[in-house]
Amino acid sequence: MDSPDDFADGAPVGRDGPAAPTVRRTSNAFGTPGTDSTVRRHDLNDVFIRHQDATFMMRAAGDDMHGAGIGDGDTLLVDRALTAQPGNVVIAMVDGELRCRRLERASAGRGRCASMRLVADEPVAPIEIGEDTPLEVWGVVTTVIKSLL
Amino acid sequence: MTYALIDGNNFYVSCERVFAPRLVGKPVVVLSSNDGACIARSNEAKDLGVKMAQPWFQVRHLEKTAGLVAVSANHELYGDMSARMMAIEARYAPRQEVYSIDESFLDFDGVRDDLVATGRHMRAAILKETGIPTSVGFGATKTLAKLANNIAKTADRKPGSYPAALAQVCDFSRLAPGELDALLAATDVGAVWGVGRKTTEKLKAGGVHTVLDLMRADIVTLRRQFSVVLEKTLRELKGTSCMALDDAPPTRQQILVSRSFGTPITHVDGILEAVSEFASRAAERLRQQGSVAGAIGVYFMTSPFRSNDRQHSANVTIPLPRPTADTAVLMRAAEMAVRTQFRAGFRYAKAGAILTELQATGHEQGELDLLAAPDEPAAPATPADPRARLMSALDTLNNRFGRDSVRLGSTAVATNGADVAVWATKQERRSPRYTTRWDERPVVRA
Numbered sequence: 001m002d003s004p005d006d007f008a009d010g011a012p013v014g015r016d017g018p019a020a021p022t023v024r025r026t027s028n029a030f031g032t033p034g035t036d037s038t039v040r041r042h043d044l045n046d047v048f049i050r051h052q053d054a055t056f057m058m059r060a061a062g063d064d065m066h067g068a069g070i071g072d073g074d075t076l077l078v079d080r081a082l083t084a085q086p087g088n089v090v091i092a093m094v095d096g097e098l099r100c101r102r103l104e105r106a107s108a109g110r111g112r113c114a115s116m117r118l119v120a121d122e123p124v125a126p127i128e129i130g131e132d133t134p135l136e137v138w139g140v141v142t143t144v145i146k147s148l149l
Numbered sequence: 150m151t152y153a154l155i156d157g158n159n160f161y162v163s164c165e166r167v168f169a170p171r172l173v174g175k176p177v178v179v180l181s182s183n184d185g186a187c188i189a190r191s192n193e194a195k196d197l198g199v200k201m202a203q204p205w206f207q208v209r210h211l212e213k214t215a216g217l218v219a220v221s222a223n224h225e226l227y228g229d230m231s232a233r234m235m236a237i238e239a240r241y242a243p244r245q246e247v248y249s250i251d252e253s254f255l256d257f258d259g260v261r262d263d264l265v266a267t268g269r270h271m272r273a274a275i276l277k278e279t280g281i282p283t284s285v286g287f288g289a290t291k292t293l294a295k296l297a298n299n300i301a302k303t304a305d306r307k308p309g310s311y312p313a314a315l316a317q318v319c320d321f322s323r324l325a326p327g328e329l330d331a332l333l334a335a336t337d338v339g340a341v342w343g344v345g346r347k348t349t350e351k352l353k354a355g356g357v358h359t360v361l362d363l364m365r366a367d368i369v370t371l372r373r374q375f376s377v378v379l380e381k382t383l384r385e386l387k388g389t390s391c392m393a394l395d396d397a398p399p400t401r402q403q404i405l406v407s408r409s410f411g412t413p414i415t416h417v418d419g420i421l422e423a424v425s426e427f428a429s430r431a432a433e434r435l436r437q438q439g440s441v442a443g444a445i446g447v448y449f450m451t452s453p454f455r456s457n458d459r460q461h462s463a464n465v466t467i468p469l470p471r472p473t474a475d476t477a478v479l480m481r482a483a484e485m486a487v488r489t490q491f492r493a494g495f496r497y498a499k500a501g502a503i504l505t506e507l508q509a510t511g512h513e514q515g516e517l518d519l520l521a522a523p524d525e526p527a528a529p530a531t532p533a534d535p536r537a538r539l540m541s542a543l544d545t546l547n548n549r550f551g552r553d554s555v556r557l558g559s560t561a562v563a564t565n566g567a568d569v570a571v572w573a574t575k576q577e578r579r580s581p582r583y584t585t586r587w588d589e590r591p592v593v594r595a
Contacts, residue, residue: 040494043459052460053233054278056584060595070595081278091593096171100595136170138280 048143054081056139058091058098065089065100067121074146076100078139091138092118094127098138101127150390151257151287151322152294153268155238155275157231158282158302160251161189164230165220167280168583168591176217180205180578181443181506184221188506192306221579224466224505228446229584232464233279239453241271246394247501249403250446250466254291256394268318287320291392292385295342296360297321300332311335333361343382348375360386404442406431407501413452417491420449420500421484427502428483432476435504441472443506445479447486452498461497463490465585472508479504 040046049055058076068089070076076091084090086105091098101118106128116135118127129135157163161179166172176193180186187194187203197215199208211217231250239245242255257264268285275283284305286298301319304311311332321329338360339349351374357363364386372380381391406427414420424447435442450462465486473479483502581589 040459043494046459051278053236053462056591058591058593061592062595065595072595074595075590076593076595080280093170096173098168098170098591098593100593138170 048077049079050142051079051081054139055079055142058100060100060144064120064124065102068102068141069144069146070100070141071146074144076141077143077145079142080139082140082142084137084140086116089141090118091141092127093136093138094118094133099127100141103135103137150289151260151264152289152291152390152394153242153255153257153264154248154286154291154294154298155253155255155271155283156249156298156302157234157251158284158305159189159191160231160281161222161227162191162194163281164227165223165580166191167230168226169580172218176211176215178205178208178217178219179223180219180221184219184578187219188222219578222468222506223579223582224444224446224468225582225585226580228448228464228466230279230281231446232448232450232462234275234281234283235448235464236450236453236460236462237275237278238271240274241267243454244394247405247407247448247503249405250503250505254294254394257287264320265318265323268320272317285318287318287322289322289388290385290390291394292342292382293321293388296336296340296386299340300336330361333364334359336360338363341382341386343378348379351375402507403503403505404431404434404507405501405503406434407448407499407503409499410497413455413458413496413498414449414500415493415496417487417493420491420497421487423500424449424483424487424502425480427500428479429476431502431504432474432479435474435507438507439510440507441474441510442469442479442504443472443508444468444504445482445486446503446505447483447490447501448503449487449490449497449500451495455496455498458496459494461492461495463492465490466503466505468506472506474510 045052056078058078060070060074060076061072063070063072070089078091082088084103086103088103089100090103091100092103093099094101099118101120104117104119104126106115106117106126116129118129118135120126127133162172162177165177165179172191174193175191176197176199177191178187178194178199179189181188184205186205187199187201187208190199190201194217197208197211197217199211199217205219208217209219212219227250234251235245235247235253238253238255242257242260244256246254246256248254257267260267264287268287272283272285275281284298284302286294286296286301288294288297297319300311300315301317304313304316304319308316315332324332336359337349338344338352338357339346341360341363344352344363352358352363355374357366363383366383368380368383371383385391408423408427410419410423414423428445428447431445444466446464446466448462448464450464451458451460453460467482467486469478469482479502581591583589583591
């Protein structure tokens, strides 16, 4: 919302939906999707956001993650309620900064447990997770939104 | 009865840190709307000696000498993070009272679970899902829950002050009487909810220094010297619940009016009606205590207990161009908030309005002129037509917070490489409104 005038043109959310259910009900004996509470129009929130209170939207800057379909300027849906699994694209905190990377299991060294690392698609050095740099996952990227226009 | 009080640790600072991890571990303060005073402090800033509400000019030298970071209040961000936190808390108990932007009481009456385990689970869920660290206190009354919360927080922040087992989550009901007495003897009487600074001074002059002293004081003498409020507090401390949920003395910093709806509201008009009423009642209380508010927050949410319902919770805080107690202005701001946040197709179960950044009437005049936009005519000495005032207020708001004007007269001094600008001049040290403005969503290097 930028100015109060935004309300006047009817464009923002809140003005659509079943505004006058009684009128519609009498005009259609079979009911309409707009008035039957069990029938819902597709809502991207329902489809893509599993944990509403834990989901945040971010903007990707850079092309390091193009293999995951993430391009510069794309919008990422990030779910903090999920626990990151190897293979997930995650937002991690690295050097006080948020980074988008894929979480990967590093091959186990001799006599050591397999550790984790954060990798990108570009030839960027992976970020090894060890005792010096603990893994701090901010959230798991669940969805990439790419605008074509 | 069993109540819990959950609150966010250094809430405003914690909200900033969620999106700016570089602030973690640094001394950070959040400044009031006009950058006049420190309204939130990180533990590191507290350790530097920065006091609550301390004027910024008194501590700004710490920027250079101690790496103190100051940011302007970002009320939209705090409001949204609050809504997320409250919604998670609401999963844990059948009844919730949102007491302030970062505090809520939960009613655990009849819940037989291990409360400490429940508290830790809730705390972990809030931390994971929102990034906000919290403290949890349980007690037989709201006053005891608040005191337990205080001990949980202090035990966490200052190791050694209380037994380490009480850090983060403290349940008074699980303590043996001797243990509880020891805690209360180690706690300053001023920590008790509802015991203000003046009362504390008077009590201490009379030899009552700790909470335990207060509990052992002669109730007849107290009644003679102090108000009935203190007597009620004393009874609450002794375990007799005198305050039910949604029944609390107003806080000094915030005024909150909220209600659960008997029947869910689905239409925007219903929410508008409710929220307008809340705003108007809050404005009344504001004037009663001789204050003006610098911001108004509005929230409305679906019921997490109707699992078949789609869930939505809206929470928006609108900074006011100048602090006011004018009902018309506050109601219009509330209406604006509802209209931007309302979404059709949801069954809303609860709503509230919260006035924040309170200050005494009269203080606002000087700041008002400082804040006025350059092209704004001098503020009228007497309230003009409220509608005209509102319009000019909204214009000022747009001027001051609008995307294009934000940089006017400001100096960008630093970015963290992620496009997070920090402005040097008044008001615009504010971080992006990460979760409520599309153009300001966090940027992540990919």
